[in-house]
Amino acid sequence: MYRNKFCRYIKQKKFDLKRCNHTTKLEAIRDKLREGPSLADFISEDRPKDWDDYEGKLKREKGDRERLRLPPWLKTSIPTGSKFSEIKQQLRGLKLSTVCEEARCPNIGECWSGGKHGTSTATIMLMGDTCTRGCMFCSVKTSRTPPPLDPEEPRNTAHAINQWGLGYIVLTSVDRDDLPDGGSSHIAETVREIKRQNKEILVECLVPDFRGNRISIEHIANCGLDVFAHNIETVERLTPFVRDPRAGYRQTLEVLRTAKEINPDLVTKSSIMLGLGESDEQVQQTMKDLRSSGVDCVTLGQYMQPTKKHLKVFEYVTPAKFKHWEDVGNRLGFLYTASGPLVRSSYRAGEFFITSLLKGRRAKSV
Numbered sequence: 501m502y503r504n505k506f507c508r509y510i511k512q513k514k515f516d517l518k519r520c521n522h523t524t525k526l527e528a529i530r531d532k533l534r535e536g537p538s539l540a541d542f543i544s545e546d547r548p549k550d551w552d553d554y555e556g557k558l559k560r561e562k563g564d565r566e567r568l569r570l571p572p573w574l575k576t577s578i579p580t581g582s583k584f585s586e587i588k589q590q591l592r593g594l595k596l597s598t599v600c601e602e603a604r605c606p607n608i609g610e611c612w613s614g615g616k617h618g619t620s621t622a623t624i625m626l627m628g629d630t631c632t633r634g635c636m637f638c639s640v641k642t643s644r645t646p647p648p649l650d651p652e653e654p655r656n657t658a659h660a661i662n663q664w665g666l667g668y669i670v671l672t673s674v675d676r677d678d679l680p681d682g683g684s685s686h687i688a689e690t691v692r693e694i695k696r697q698n699k700e701i702l703v704e705c706l707v708p709d710f711r712g713n714r715i716s717i718e719h720i721a722n723c724g725l726d727v728f729a730h731n732i733e734t735v736e737r738l739t740p741f742v743r744d745p746r747a748g749y750r751q752t753l754e755v756l757r758t759a760k761e762i763n764p765d766l767v768t769k770s771s772i773m774l775g776l777g778e779s780d781e782q783v784q785q786t787m788k789d790l791r792s793s794g795v796d797c798v799t800l801g802q803y804m805q806p807t808k809k810h811l812k813v814f815e816y817v818t819p820a821k822f823k824h825w826e827d828v829g830n831r832l833g834f835l836y837t838a839s840g841p842l843v844r845s846s847y848r849a850g851e852f853f854i855t856s857l858l859k860g861r862r863a864k865s866v
Contacts, residue, residue, distance in 0.1 A: 559815040567805070571816045623670045623706075624657050626690055627683045631674035633744035637733070637773065639806035640674060649676075649683065654690040662697045668855050669694065670729075672706035677746065682708055684716035688723035695724050702726045702858055704769070709747060709755045714762075717755060721762040726858050727797075728759045729769040732790060735782035742776060742811065753793045760794035765861075767835070767854060768795045773803040774822075777814040783825065787832055797836040797854065800825050801843040817841065 557568060630646035631638070650656075661669050671690065676683040684707075691703050704727035710716035721728060734742045736749040752770075760768050770790050772783065783800075790798055800822060805813050822839045829837025835857065 558818070560812070568813050568816060623672055624660070626653060626657065626671055626673040626687055627676050628674060632677040633675045633746060635733075635743045635747065636811045637742055637776075637803060637806075639810065645678060646674070646676065649679075649686055654686070654693040657690050658693040658697045661694055661701070666701065668702045668704070670704045670706065673708060675708040675744075677711070681716045681719065682710035682713065684710055684713075684719040688719045691720075691723045691725045702855055704729055704854075706731065709751055711746065712751045712754055712758075714758060717758050718762050721759045721766060725766070727767045727769055727854060728756075728763075729771075730755050730759070731771040732786060733771070734773055734776055735778040735786045736789075737782060738776055738778060742773075753789055756790070756795055757793040767797060767858065769797040769799070770795050771799040771801070774800055774817045774825075775803040775813050775815045776811065784828060787825075787829060787834075791832045791834060796834065797838075798829055798834050799843050800829075800837070800839040802841040 560568060627649055628647055630641045630643050632644060632646060634642045673683060673687055687705060694701060694703055703725045705720060705725050706729040707720055730752060732752045739749040756768050756770060759766060772786055787798060802817055803813060805811060819841060822841060826837050826839035
């Protein structure tokens with residue numbers, strides 16, 4: 501009898517322990533969910549532009565491994581609408597990739613749906629969706645041996661752009677270190693095809709560094725494009741930790757300087773991400789280095805961690821600070837400085853200014 505009672509007692513204790521462990525696990529999961537992002541983190545609301553009174557945590561302290569919560573000024577709406585779906589379907593049909601999707605750009609909803617001005621734009625990413633480099637800030641797929649180039653891509657790209665009826669288009673590309681010329685002739689052919697179908701369109705190319713090869717840079721600089729863009733991404737001290745080892749800070753400056761030297765009529769452009777742990781002095785020095793290399797336009801935007809595998813955001817920079825960098829850029833003599841939390845190198849910031857500038861130059865040359 502006592503033995504039976506003891507066995508029932510042990511079974512009950514085991515059941516209680518199992519229930520306790522199950523409850524503990526459930527509570528742990530609930531706690532994790534409470535700490536994570538909510539639906540509000542993905543939905544934008546009408547909010548005032550002045551965020552000086554925001555009291556949330558904007559900077560990680562030394563040894564802090566927690567991810568920072570997204571501040572209100574970086575919350576964007578979920579992309580929807582008929583225009584968004586139409587562009588996505590068209591791009592799929594022509595087998596074209598966009599940096600908007602591959603780099604998880606926060607402005608994709610605004611650009612593809614038309615935004616305030618009703619003009620839909622998408623930044624076409626040439627040479628496929630797989631890069632030979634592995635930068636710690638970028639979510640584009642990587643491989644040492646990406647698929648071969650699509651010979652129809654230049655024509656398909658020009659066809660899509662012509663259908664959109666735009667006056668200004670931005671092309672970008674993955675790095676293709678597996679190709680002898682880094683893909684420069686492919687990019688150049690795409691620009692020429694676009695110009696063949698529409699002589700009036702203005703073309704901006706955000707290009708790789710081609711490992712600094714002058715002949716490859718020359719292919720791009722002399723292909724008929726209007727804006728030569730190549731991003732420095734971050735300050736010199738952080739470059740080895742942020743970018744692929746093959747992408748050097750000084751090499752980037754030399755690429756921009758070489759493009760301007762080959763074709764002085766080009767508008768040159770570069771971009772800096774903020775929030776990776778850089779100091780104000782380092783940002784200012786980077787802007788000075790770009791200006792000394794003949795760069796005409798610069799954009800500054802907030803770095804946002806695309807996945808858990810990538811670098812964490814060290815700091816969310818306030819809109820007021822971005823306004824400060826815009827003022828610095830103007831003082832340094834850039835033709836245009838676009839600076840804001842959601843500004844991206846291939847975003848429409850400065851597009852209208854650059855369009856007016858280039859059209860003015862054309863009018864003078866006639």
